[in-house]
Amino acid sequence: MKKIVQISAALSLAASALLAETVLAVKVDTDLSGFKCKDEAVKLAKFTEVALYPQTTIKLNDKKANELNSANKAKRVQVAALYDGKNIALILRWPDKTRTVQQGYKSDVYGDGFAVQFATKFDEPEKLPYIGMGSDGRPVVIYLQKAVAKVYEPNADGVVGYQVNPHNTNRFGEDLEKFEKRVEQLAIRDYQKAFVSEGFRSMTEIKDKSAKYSADMHYVDAKKMWGGAVVRPLKDEYANLDKGAIPVALAVWDGEKLQRDGQKYLSGWIAVKLVGKTGGNRLAEVVNEKAKGDVAKGKELSMQNCASCHKFPGSSAPEYMAPDLSNIGGQATAAYIRESIVDPNAVVVPGYNRNSHPNFQWYMTDDKGNRTSTMPPFDYLDKQSIEDIVAFMQTLKAEVEK
């Protein structure tokens, strides 16, 4: 009898641990389509704490940024979601001691920002897209909001080829006057974009207005925190999120540390459960899975099998040899790590540019233009060894900032 009680206690613990990492999307009656992160409806939201880890998979070449980010810890971010039957809103709050805004006359200032990423296909949660920006055959849609100063800018409409010399009044005359009026109308620029992506360097901005969404962010000085929200339809041509649970990933950028692009804090896939809808348990299980391997054995195996190419504490791999796994446990699911060990071609992380570090190519291209990983499959390892490695890999992550 005692034993049974113990087991059920352990089970309920496990269940609550699962829940703790799952974000609950609360159903609301109000229309969320114009939702801003300051709105009243925020009070209905249930915030969950999630850790975002510094992205270290690839190393970029900004000297100052690399110095500023070398000792980064993981960042705590509060996440909540609301949905109204038609739209879903993701709400974020995160600490940032410095409010940094990208300005229209600076070349080396980067704005703070955040992004919300949704997977397009997630019926098979073991095969979620690569967390960075999707992967071949596993697309994602990403919404990005950056803090920018409003700029008096004729190119705010994205017409970059447009240039008129205001001193050339002989040539332009009346046209110029009209042009200046138009400039004034267009002067307010918000840096708010939606992208589709299927892996490194495929990320493409959706410019044809086919993605209906809105995003905003605002800084609370007293708390030294940013708040931000992204609202998109539950269903559109890019993703159908009208399910029991959906996978979401979050990124934030700290402009003060010259962060942009890959230099950012990134979460792993988070399950967002739409309260009142059924299904989605499998997704929550997969994204929150802790591998049942032996960490110490896994470490030993990783040193033998992985450490000559991949960087992680204790390994001796050179800088650019292969993706850096220092934060793999904070960003990848157990399923993803498992898959990458036995089938490295399933998701190829190509490195930011193969010209950059020609000595270490992360992939080859076959006749059909498919990228194949230069990592050999480690499918000959027995099941338990793989579990041990996965368990060890899951411990690889930066400490969480206090």
Added chain:
Amino acid sequence: MSKRQLAMVMDLNKCIGCQTCTVACKTQWTNRNGREYMYWNNVETYPGDGYPKKWMELGGGFDAAGDLQPGIVPNIESDYGVPWDYNYDSLAEQNLIAGGMTPGLHPDTTPTWGPNWDEDQGDGDFPNDNYFFYLPRICNHCSNPGCLSACPRDAIFKREEDGVVLVDLDRCQGYRYCIAGCPYKKIYFNPKISKSEKCILCFPRIEQGLPPACAQQCVGRIRFVGFLDDEESQVYKLVHKYKVALPLRPDYGTQPNVYYVPPTEAPPKFDSEGKIIEGSNRIPIEELEKLFGPAVHDAIKTIKAEKEKRKKTGESELMDILIAYQHSDMFRLDNHYYQEVAKAKGMKPLAPVDERYIQGKHTKISHFKVHS
């Protein structure tokens, strides 16, 4: 890798630092909309800190093993210098009302740096061994571009038909790793549209058989333009046949396609008595070696030998080329070639062959329904 490569040779013996090239480029491409501070072509005085300030110390390029090196993104205020304007309007008003204020033309900000800030300063002891020369710089349209290697978005591309390096303005999201990656700091960030922009080698002109504006306007006639595989072109002869035109800082590993004939014609030095030191040269050879690599010794030897030959025999093909008699000889840009390319692509012969510059290379081929 590009099939053909367009190249430019600049003869530093002939550059007079008049900045006509700079103006030709600036008025054509970069006069406003966030491009005010950009000098796709600039002419700096060497030795000097150049533009942006101390660009040679800002990193980028490749190490001997071929790995991209980290670099620094310059700051508009301190490294480029904010482009200032003058108080024209208030001046005009003052003249009209002739009021008490002292009329005068002054900048609207206090300038601290700018293109050619250290103009004609040079180095050395006046009048004994002081020296300087002008160094016009454009993007080198490198064969192994640091900018392209640094871009995580694949937004920079090198055109197959002529090796011109362009930014795909649709794909560029303004990350600025390219600026850190270019050791020449010849790619600029447009802070208004948050995209990088650079010298486009006047590709819309080139496609019509016209040389880049800087080359055509150059009063010193220092610039030659042609395809490196075209043995008839003077560029080919200067670079490959006589080997007197050398890339700037070849040690950066980007394989530049702008070549320089090193300055050989500096006056001799004076001794303490004020007499000419025979055989001396004011420009320290170490400086030239730093700029153009060890090949500079042979290049100088060849130029001097050909000069002698010309004196004695009246003949030297190299001297004839360097004199630059005819624009038609200096620029060999077969516009038929581009017309063929256009035809093969099913485009109108008059439109620029490459629309990706403004339209986006990948947007069209994306798997997704996203139009330009």
